Amino acid sequence: MKLATWNINSLKIRLPHVLGWLAEQRPDVLCLQELKLDDPHFPTAAIEDAGYHAVFSGQKTYNGVAILSRSTPTDVQIGIPGYDDPVRRVIAATIDGIRVVCFYVPNGQSVDSDKYQYKLQWLSRATEWLRDEVSRHERIAVTGDFNITPEDRDVHDPELWRGQVLCTDAERAAFRNWVELGLVDSFRLFDQPERTFSWWDYRMLGFQKNHGLRIDHILLSPALARLCERVWIDRAQRKKTQPSDHAPMVAELRLP
DNA sequence: ATGGCGCCACATTGGCGA
Numbered sequence: 113m114k115l116a117t118w119n120i121n122s123l124k125i126r127l128p129h130v131l132g133w134l135a136e137q138r139p140d141v142l143c144l145q146e147l148k149l150d151d152p153h154f155p156t157a158a159i160e161d162a163g164y165h166a167v168f169s170g171q172k173t174y175n176g177v178a179i180l181s182r183s184t185p186t187d188v189q190i191g192i193p194g195y196d197d198p199v200r201r202v203i204a205a206t207i208d209g210i211r212v213v214c215f216y217v218p219n220g221q222s223v224d225s226d227k228y229q230y231k232l233q234w235l236s237r238a239t240e241w242l243r244d245e246v247s248r249h250e251r252i253a254v255t256g257d258f259n260i261t262p263e264d265r266d267v268h269d270p271e272l273w274r275g276q277v278l279c280t281d282a283e284r285a286a287f288r289n290w291v292e293l294g295l296v297d298s299f300r301l302f303d304q305p306e307r308t309f310s311w312w313d314y315r316m317l318g319f320q321k322n323h324g325l326r327i328d329h330i331l332l333s334p335a336l337a338r339l340c341e342r343v344w345i346d347r348a349q350r351k352k353t354q355p356s357d358h359a360p361m362v363a364e365l366r367l368p
Numbered sequence: 369a370t371g372g373c374g375c376c377a378c379a380t381t382g383g384c385g386a
Contacts (some may be wrong), residue, residue, distance in 0.1 A: 357374080
């Protein structure tokens, strides 16, 4: 089984990229973030023509998440139960017996911003919900754009980014809280090339200079981590014409 | 110190992303 996550920064603009990647990689599950379109504009027909089911939660202009899958998704959950947040950044579904959670974690903008306080609050609410989800599902994958660099080695220039949003101690502590729920950072199950990132700034030749961050993640419960054979980031997508600033990340599991 | 790029919308500039 191939399980993937990709912040596509507008599904309207990036639909050809997504369809091309589905055809090329044939993932079993693809979690998407930053759809930037409302539900009536979701390209359901094109996704179905590609052989995929889609469940989604979008809004106009910003945010929005979806889960595409070859098998039928069940028990679809939109938003964090009990957390009345108008921003569409959470969707979960059960696919082939695996609970899949797709997050678009708040960016936070800057540490002195109200948006940063919202990010920390959101992370706290998400943690409480995940505690429950993890206890309910032996096979669970928590994926998405977390907007957190877990460690300095996930940052192209740790000194430049020190203390900045995406790299603060409080955000990294939230990431560790999720790991302490029993989830494993699948990327680090394997030896990885140094300076491997999932996002690169559009500006200043960020990709060409590999000025990136690893902020997109796939966390696996122990029952899934045991079955994980390979985790990789598809940098080739970042080289394409009119790319997303994020590349897809893939976890391959030894599952029928 | 700022902007660089890209996408979006009550658009020809500002909000937001990371």
